[in-house]
Amino acid sequence: MSKVPTKIYFEDVQVGDEIPKLVTAPVTHLQLVRYAGASGDFNPLHTDPKIGEMIGTGGIIAHGMLIMGFVGQMLSDYIGPQALKKFGVRFKGMTHLDDEITCTGTITEKYEENGEGRIAGKVQAADQTGDIKVTGTFVAALPHRS
Amino acid sequence: MFDTSKIGQSFPPFTIEVARCKIHELALAIGDTNPIYHNQQEAQAAGYADTPLFPTSPTVFGLWGITEMLGHLVSLGINVMRILHGEEEYEYLAPIYPNDVLTGVVTVAEGKSRQGKNGSSMDIITLEALYTNQHGQQVLKSRETIVVRN
Numbered sequence: 001m002s003k004v005p006t007k008i009y010f011e012d013v014q015v016g017d018e019i020p021k022l023v024t025a026p027v028t029h030l031q032l033v034r035y036a037g038a039s040g041d042f043n044p045l046h047t048d049p050k051i052g053e054m055i056g057t058g059g060i061i062a063h064g065m066l067i068m069g070f071v072g073q074m075l076s077d078y079i080g081p082q083a084l085k086k087f088g089v090r091f092k093g094m095t096h097l098d099d100e101i102t103c104t105g106t107i108t109e110k111y112e113e114n115g116e117g118r119i120a121g122k123v124q125a126a127d128q129t130g131d132i133k134v135t136g137t138f139v140a141a142l143p144h145r146s
Numbered sequence: 147m148f149d150t151s152k153i154g155q156s157f158p159p160f161t162i163e164v165a166r167c168k169i170h171e172l173a174l175a176i177g178d179t180n181p182i183y184h185n186q187q188e189a190q191a192a193g194y195a196d197t198p199l200f201p202t203s204p205t206v207f208g209l210w211g212i213t214e215m216l217g218h219l220v221s222l223g224i225n226v227m228r229i230l231h232g233e234e235e236y237e238y239l240a241p242i243y244p245n246d247v248l249t250g251v252v253t254v255a256e257g258k259s260r261q262g263k264n265g266s267s268m269d270i271i272t273l274e275a276l277y278t279n280q281h282g283q284q285v286l287k288s289r290e291t292i293v294v295r296n
Contacts, residue, residue, distance in 0.1 A: 024177060031175065038168070038175040039205050040212075064231045065205050069176035072201030076180065081198045088235030088289070 007080050010117030010142040019105035022074035026098045035066045062095035067125050067133045074103040079140050089136030099127040116141045148257045148269040156253040157218045162207050166244035173200045196243040233291035240285045247280040269294040
């Protein structure tokens with residue numbers, strides 16, 4: 001099996017390290033339409049303002065998976081997509097148009113498994129007021145520097 | 147009330163061909179401009195065998211991306227207009243690349259009903275999917291929890 005490209009080595013990471021944060025541009029209606037097409041989730045809750053008003057969410061709300069995607073982008077920037085072994089989130093709150101999402105994360109564990117270096121961490125995404133949208137965890141395999 | 151006799155039930159397998167343009171399109175919608183997702187040559191120059199999946203690309207394979215999945219949920223007695231997404235988790239078992247042909251099997255892993263104080267109820271259902279590639283190798287597990295407000 002070919003070696004997975006890495007941006008960072010196991011030795012470079014310490015428990016307690018903060019992952020470089022990602023701050024997104026304000027969420028727009030166009031972005032939700034584009035995300036609907038990209039993901040295949042065409043629920044009108046995310047795309048049709050009339051439905052948003054009808055069901056009392058205060059207009060359309062973003063796909064939870066878009067917010068997980070922002071967190072995914074932060075992890076991809078940090079370690080590269082193929083270092084990820086596990087990535088999971090819990091959806092905590094609704095994201096509205098014009099919200100600006102900040103993704104952050106911290107390394108919580110460092111260990112060896114099957115001769116590979118592993119790191120584990122916790123992640124979250126919150127809006128400009130600090131309201132939490134998702135929380136989650138990940139595990140990644142990182143190569144040794146030698 | 148969720149019919150707990152459905153726990154353990156699997157839906158018929160489905161097949162997906164991994165498309166390069168869907169990786170590009172998803173990263174674009176999220177706003178990730180990293181060239182490894184948008185250009186095959188750039189991905190290879192960065193050391194990848196081919197365009198890698200974006201971390202949340204499996205969403206395109208799963209519940210929200212497969213139209214027949216909605217029919218399966220209806221068969222469980224679920225009102226699909228009342229679904230909220232509770233949790234999503236991926237376990238990446240091996241690299242997946244464009245043109246791979248994946249076979250997915252979705253199983254009802256857990257299901258329970260909860261009563262609210264005001265007499266309302268909700269069902270909490272966890273669906274697990276296991277994906278195998280064209281070489282018979284298991285490449286991905288996903289786990290998705292949905293909440294249905296009754």
